[in-house]
Amino acid sequence: MPTSERIERVNRVLANRQAGLRVVLENVTLAHNASAVMRTCDAVGVLNLDLIGPNPEVLRPNKAISTRADKWLEIGVHATPAACLEPLKKAGYEILATHLRKDSVLYTDVDFCRPVALVFGSEAEGISDQALAYADKVIRIPMLGMVQSLNLSVSVAVILYEAMRQRAAHGYLEKSRLSVAELERLQAKWLGLGEEP
Numbered sequence: 001m002p003t004s005e006r007i008e009r010v011n012r013v014l015a016n017r018q019a020g021l022r023v024v025l026e027n028v029t030l031a032h033n034a035s036a037v038m039r040t041c042d043a044v045g046v047l048n049l050d051l052i053g054p055n056p057e058v059l060r061p062n063k064a065i066s067t068r069a070d071k072w073l074e075i076g077v078h079a080t081p082a083a084c085l086e087p088l089k090k091a092g093y094e095i096l097a098t099h100l101r102k103d104s105v106l107y108t109d110v111d112f113c114r115p116v117a118l119v120f121g122s123e124a125e126g127i128s129d130q131a132l133a134y135a136d137k138v139i140r141i142p143m144l145g146m147v148q149s150l151n152l153s154v155s156v157a158v159i160l161y162e163a164m165r166q167r168a169a170h171g172y173l174e175k176s177r178l179s180v181a182e183l184e185r186l187q188a189k190w191l192g193l194g195e196e197p
Helices: 004-015 031-044 081-090 152-169 180-190
Strands: 018-026 046-052 074-078 094-098 116-120 137-140
Touching (some): 004 180, 018 031, 018 081, 031 046, 031 152, 074 081, 081 094, 081 116, 116 152
Parallel strands (some): 018 046, 094 116, 094 137
16 A cells, blocks of 8 residues: 555656657667657656657666656557547647758747647657658757757657646646546556556
8 A cells, every 4th residue: 555655755746647649769879879858858747749750669678777757648549640640630639840941940949838749750850751740840940050950869868858847837837737537547547556657
């Protein structure tokens, strides 16, 4: 049976989980990067992480890097961009693709207080044309150096902390953003009253 301290901590963390803010990784091939992204998602209150790719099993979390953050995330696995992004668009999510393109906008000029799915591509290839076709907006992080990219997990962290800043300023951390049913399901899961996390 969980202790009262454990119950209090789980409830406190769940109260800050952000419905309407998702991270999507497409064709990421390095488990190290995916594990670091999982850790960042947990740190900023993201609940849902979606993996797109033919071999998502290569992204098994590295416990030393993720610090087992995967236990506190809802991870979806999808074979194609369409399988992941079409349902999100239908559910009202704005699809934001990170890509260096002439029509891209600064990540700080985006409203993260609405339902948003952030799509990040592979380390070598970036986002596929199939995934880009679903993007409502293309966003970028400014670069002043000779190298025009950041490590994947760093890019995710930079953008998610801006999203957290905006959401905190709008009071999103003052009251749970999850439905009562979702809160109850996750409480049972996290406290080991259902399936042990």
